[in-house]
Amino acid sequence: MTGTDTGVDTRTGTAPRTGPPRLGNVLARAAAITAGLTVAGALLGLVRDQAIAQIYGASLDSDAFLIAWTVPEMAATLLIEDAMALLLVPAFSLALAQRAAGRSPDAVRDLVRGTLPVLFAVLACATGLLIVLTPQFVHALAPGFADPRLAVDCTRLTALTVLTFGIAGYFSAALRAHGRFLLPAGVYVAYNAGIIATTVVLHSLWGVRAAAAGVAVGGLLMVLIQLPMFVTQVTGGRARPCRARVPRQRGRARLVGFAVLAPIVLFAVSRQSQVLVERFLASSLPSGAISHLNYAQKVAQMPMVLSLMFCTVTFPAVAKAIAEGDRERARRRVENDLALAGLVVLLGTALILGYAPQIVEVLFERGAFDARDTETTATVMRVYAVGLLGHTLVGALGRPFFSSGRPTWYPAAAMAAGLAVTVAAGSAAVGEWGVYGIAAANAAGISTTALLLLHGLGSRIVSIQVRSISRALGRLALAAAAAAAAGRLAAPLIGDAFLSLALGALLVPAVFAGTGLAVRSPEVLHLLAPVRQRFTRRRITRHVR
Numbered sequence: 405m406t407g408t409d410t411g412v413d414t415r416t417g418t419a420p421r422t423g424p425p426r427l428g429n430v431l432a433r434a435a436a437i438t439a440g441l442t443v444a445g446a447l448l449g450l451v452r453d454q455a456i457a458q459i460y461g462a463s464l465d466s467d468a469f470l471i472a473w474t475v476p477e478m479a480a481t482l483l484i485e486d487a488m489a490l491l492l493v494p495a496f497s498l499a500l501a502q503r504a505a506g507r508s509p510d511a512v513r514d515l516v517r518g519t520l521p522v523l524f525a526v527l528a529c530a531t532g533l534l535i536v537l538t539p540q541f542v543h544a545l546a547p548g549f550a551d552p553r554l555a556v557d558c559t560r561l562t563a564l565t566v567l568t569f570g571i572a573g574y575f576s577a578a579l580r581a582h583g584r585f586l587l588p589a590g591v592y593v594a595y596n597a598g599i600i601a602t603t604v605v606l607h608s609l610w611g612v613r614a615a616a617a618g619v620a621v622g623g624l625l626m627v628l629i630q631l632p633m634f635v636t637q638v639t640g641g642r643a644r645p646c647r648a649r650v651p652r653q654r655g656r657a658r659l660v661g662f663a664v665l666a667p668i669v670l671f672a673v674s675r676q677s678q679v680l681v682e683r684f685l686a687s688s689l690p691s692g693a694i695s696h697l698n699y700a701q702k703v704a705q706m707p708m709v710l711s712l713m714f715c716t717v718t719f720p721a722v723a724k725a726i727a728e729g730d731r732e733r734a735r736r737r738v739e740n741d742l743a744l745a746g747l748v749v750l751l752g753t754a755l756i757l758g759y760a761p762q763i764v765e766v767l768f769e770r771g772a773f774d775a776r777d778t779e780t781t782a783t784v785m786r787v788y789a790v791g792l793l794g795h796t797l798v799g800a801l802g803r804p805f806f807s808s809g810r811p812t813w814y815p816a817a818a819m820a821a822g823l824a825v826t827v828a829a830g831s832a833a834v835g836e837w838g839v840y841g842i843a844a845a846n847a848a849g850i851s852t853t854a855l856l857l858l859h860g861l862g863s864r865i866v867s868i869q870v871r872s873i874s875r876a877l878g879r880l881a882l883a884a885a886a887a888a889a890a891g892r893l894a895a896p897l898i899g900d901a902f903l904s905l906a907l908g909a910l911l912v913p914a915v916f917a918g919t920g921l922a923v924r925s926p927e928v929l930h931l932l933a934p935v936r937q938r939f940t941r942r943r944i945t946r947h948v949r
Contacts, residue, residue, distance in 0.1 A: 461772025707752020758891020791847025
């Protein structure tokens with residue numbers, strides 16, 4: 405890196421005492437904040453799932469709720485995690501660059517005035533339409549479900565998240581582009597807290613409908629916690645003028661338009677449609693099948709969520725680099741993100757493959773959730789885990805594709821190809837293999853999409869070194885395989901599930917790190933470098949003494 409990149413005075417070798425903090429430090433702090441709140445939100449999500457499992461088990465009631473849960477799942481992907489962020493973070497990044505350049509009128513306020521009222525109206529109409537057409541939606545989603553009336557009642561409550569998630573996602577994208585990561589990272593803490601509180605208080609009166617009402621309450625809390633900061637940032641004073649070249653745009657139509665929106669929405673819908681395919685195929689299986697798939701997927705995806713947190717933080721930086729024409733900086737950022745995300749998700753994959761039964765038993769086996777549910781869910785979770793790297797790569801690679809703010813249909817086409825694999829494989833496997841076949845089809849489909857995106861990014865948006873990244877991920881995969889095998893062998897040796905899992909949390913990372921060092925994985929070497937430096941300093945200190 406150059407002196408400008410690091411913030412170090414090249415003449416003295418020291419950091420200046422004044423001026424803005426280095427980008428690396430800012431991203432590190434933002435990543436730490438995001439990591440902490442992501443973990444908190446994930447833990448509350450587990451508490452939520454534990455409460456629902458303990459109260460309703462894997463039953464007809466829980467299946468009805470999970471059919472209704474499809475709405476917030478789709479809404480979260482479209483309106484918070486993928487489509488809204490992919491569309492608006494580049495738009496706000498460009499508007500902020502224009503504000504910093506001192507152009508008039510204020511591009512940020514102009515963007516909000518031109519998009520937020522329209523978005524609110526569209527989301528309100530979509531919410532009302534879904535509430536009216538809920539019976540048809542439930543029938544299309546789960547035609548073989550035994551009690552559609554209960555599912556309809558729950559879905560009408562969760563339909564409110566179409567509006568609240570959309571506004572929350574808009575606020576989150578705007579705040580992240582402004583460099584404010586605390587509140588966007590905390591939305592799922594508020595969301596899950598709302599669900600848990602409402603379910604615990606009202607389940608004896610409303611049954612499973614209380615959990616659906618909790619979803620609506622949680623969605624409202626997502627909006628309320630971000631509203632004050634959003635207003636402050638949008639209506640705040642102008643940023644200081646900057647010297648960076650910012651391309652002129654003809655109004656907000658160039659910032660947000662249908663040509664940009666359509667491929668993003670199709671990509672996000674196709675990605676989330678894998679869940680729709682699973683629910684559709686599982687609706688004809690015995691009661692509890694949808695619940696087993698849901699519990700397994702929720703736990704298995706935790707490593708993916710954690711691995712993508714840094715990509716979420718760096719997405720505005722990638723968008724800004726591309727907006728300023730600095731493709732080399734964008735390439736380095738994307739390659740670093742892929743390597744870090746791959747390391748985190750493969751380490752988590754190894755733990756799941758080795759200790760899935762113990763994880764499920766510790767988290768869920770109580771109340772109406774019995775040992776048979778644990779066995780089925782654990783097996784499904786292991787199958788899901790095979791596709792975790794694919795899920796992570798799709799999440800990480802989708803961001804740079806849409807960072808330029810220009811329309812591109814390649815990600816949507818790649819996602820559609822993966823979805824076709826999921827549909828074909830799931831339809832062929834569900835009859836003989838049931839939920840295990842559905843989970844395997846999910847892994848096959850998302851892995852197909854990941855390969856297509858990985859090979860397509862370099863030739864279209866950012867010239868990443870595909871072979872180098874593939875080799876790095878291959879080394880990490882070898883380390884994960886060795887760690888998973890060690891965990892699979894050691895897990896049954898200890899009867900107590902909690903103790904076995906606790907020891908596995910030490911064994912799996914140790915084997916992963918050791919194997920990574922043996923195959924000379926750069927990511928593992930870099931991760932362990934601070935530890936080695938600390939030991940070296942201690943040796944030198946002792947020698948001097």
